[in-house]
Amino acid sequence: MNLSNLKPASGSVKSQGKRLGRGQGSGKGGTAARGHKGAKSRSGYSRKIGFEGGQMPLQRRVPKFGFTNINRKEYQGVNLDTLQAYVDAGRFSDVVDFDTLVASRLAGKNELVKILGRGELKAKLKVSAHKFTASAKQAIEAAGGEAITL
Numbered sequence: 721m722n723l724s725n726l727k728p729a730s731g732s733v734k735s736q737g738k739r740l741g742r743g744q745g746s747g748k749g750g751t752a753a754r755g756h757k758g759a760k761s762r763s764g765y766s767r768k769i770g771f772e773g774g775q776m777p778l779q780r781r782v783p784k785f786g787f788t789n790i791n792r793k794e795y796q797g798v799n800l801d802t803l804q805a806y807v808d809a810g811r812f813s814d815v816v817d818f819d820t821l822v823a824s825r826l827a828g829k830n831e832l833v834k835i836l837g838r839g840e841l842k843a844k845l846k847v848s849a850h851k852f853t854a855s856a857k858q859a860i861e862a863a864g865g866e867a868i869t870l
Contacts, residue, residue: 795851796831800859801839803847817848818870835860835867 723741741752754761770777806812809825826848835847838854844864852860858866 793832795834796827797834797836798826798849799836799838800841800856801828803835803845804839804841804843807843807845812843812845814844815846815848821849841865 738748739746740748745751746770751761754817759765759767770779774777778870803812803816806824806826812820818827818833821833822829827833832850835853836858837859841859841863845860846866846868847860848868848870849868852867852869860867
């Protein structure tokens with residue numbers, strides 16, 4: 721290896737293509753590959769998202785229906801069989817609170833948690849969550865645990 725055969729690592733240098741608007745001799749002078757006249761040739765042009773050249777855009781052609789409640793609360797569901805599986809794996813002991821659920825990635829730190837009643841719970845757990853289904857609360861208390869609503 722010497723100075724005559726040095727070259728950059730492959731993929732590290734990207735060629736930027738031909739420079740536009742740098743004189744007639746470059747082959748891309750004059751209109752700088754924007755064509756003649758029209759909105760797209762002007763400086764500062766930006767097209768609206770979804771614009772279809774004056775044709776009615778898809779967003780406006782498709783009918784709208786239904787209702788979205790802006791006050792809806794979304795809950796992240798955690799089932800009893802999941803809690804039992806974590807207990808069996810040794811990841812939960814006797815207290816399952818919100819921080820434990822976030823640490824075990826069953827819920828995000830900004831989510832509300834609802835304990836659902838699928839599966840059966842054998843372990844005696846003290847479970848804290850934002851909401852419980854009736855069957856989940858009943859199953860937790862039947863196993864000798866406690867259901868605490870946050």
